[in-house]
Amino acid sequence: MKYAALIIPALFLALFCFAIFKKIRLYDCFTEGVKEAVPLVLSLFPYLAAILMLSELFERSGLSAAITQALAPAFSALGIPPEISKLVLLKPFSGSGSTALLSEIFSAYGADSYIARCAAVAYGSSETVFYISAVYFAGSKKNLAKPVVIALISNFLSVILGCLLCKVL
Amino acid sequence: MRHNNSLPRRINYRVNVIFTLVFLIAAAIFLLSAPEEFLPALLAGGEKAAALSLSLLASYCVWLGFFKVLEQSGLADKLARRLIRPLGKLFRSQDREALSAASQNMAANFLGLPGAPTPLGVKATQKFLAAQNGYGADMLFVLNATSLQLLPATVIALRAAAGSAAPADIFLPTLLATLFSSVLGAALVFLTRKKR
Numbered sequence: 001m002k003y004a005a006l007i008i009p010a011l012f013l014a015l016f017c018f019a020i021f022k023k024i025r026l027y028d029c030f031t032e033g034v035k036e037a038v039p040l041v042l043s044l045f046p047y048l049a050a051i052l053m054l055s056e057l058f059e060r061s062g063l064s065a066a067i068t069q070a071l072a073p074a075f076s077a078l079g080i081p082p083e084i085s086k087l088v089l090l091k092p093f094s095g096s097g098s099t100a101l102l103s104e105i106f107s108a109y110g111a112d113s114y115i116a117r118c119a120a121v122a123y124g125s126s127e128t129v130f131y132i133s134a135v136y137f138a139g140s141k142k143n144l145a146k147p148v149v150i151a152l153i154s155n156f157l158s159v160i161l162g163c164l165l166c167k168v169l
Numbered sequence: 170m171r172h173n174n175s176l177p178r179r180i181n182y183r184v185n186v187i188f189t190l191v192f193l194i195a196a197a198i199f200l201l202s203a204p205e206e207f208l209p210a211l212l213a214g215g216e217k218a219a220a221l222s223l224s225l226l227a228s229y230c231v232w233l234g235f236f237k238v239l240e241q242s243g244l245a246d247k248l249a250r251r252l253i254r255p256l257g258k259l260f261r262s263q264d265r266e267a268l269s270a271a272s273q274n275m276a277a278n279f280l281g282l283p284g285a286p287t288p289l290g291v292k293a294t295q296k297f298l299a300a301q302n303g304y305g306a307d308m309l310f311v312l313n314a315t316s317l318q319l320l321p322a323t324v325i326a327l328r329a330a331a332g333s334a335a336p337a338d339i340f341l342p343t344l345l346a347t348l349f350s351s352v353l354g355a356a357l358v359f360l361t362r363k364k365r
Binding site: 008036103110137161 | 188196202214215237321327335343350351
């Protein structure tokens, strides 16, 4: 995908040219923005650490595998191929893990197979929900259960729709 | 970050319950099956948090610099001006700064700029929460978590690398599926809102 790679340098070039035109001191302005980076990361860190330790425990204790296995029959009943149910269950927790799993599926079934296309759509149409919730709501005392459940339900239904669409499109 | 300390603690109750429950069950499994692997698992989580924070820091440096230039050049305002009213309805907010960050967050998501949406989303969420606007924060979170993006660049690159004949042919089903999840998510947030 050549043109996707063009977007970012083109954006920077266009913005910086515009900023020069507006007589902005680029160096001062850019460093002013970067200044916010460290406090932002520091404020997220404790919550990231707790969530990632928990998800590591969840994964390594076998709890996640047990839940995957228990849910697999329900998944196939809904039209999600059993080969990708692990991907669907992993994606909310781990971006890097599901990327690795996706390329495994590609090499095991061939990148143009129905399974691989379903997996690609499942991967592309959902997000690492728990990670995003940890980052976005870090430190807030808000009730997270509702938005997280809504996001999980929406993503799950979109996977079912995606698997259907892969059959016709 | 700590602007919501005045709220009663029970609001955060469920997160604590989930954390405690999963932690205790997993720890019990480790105790019975492989006690020596418990600490390495925790340390691996800590290591991941450290590594992730570093890579977040790197991308925040790039994008927060970029967005500061966008903001000070007046371009962000120009882009956001048309969106402020509809976004104000969507997020139930009149806070221009928060809405501007939210609009840039959505644009960055849509374009699929890696790492760019997060600092903007966090900024907007913090502002929404500071104004006691849990609805706006939920809406923005759900839109981000349902991944509204035009081009699934990572997937296409992975398929191309795996030798696909037409790596981009999942574009349409992915777009439809992700559009569906975003609309459904937004509708669910709207339907489950607290009446004002």
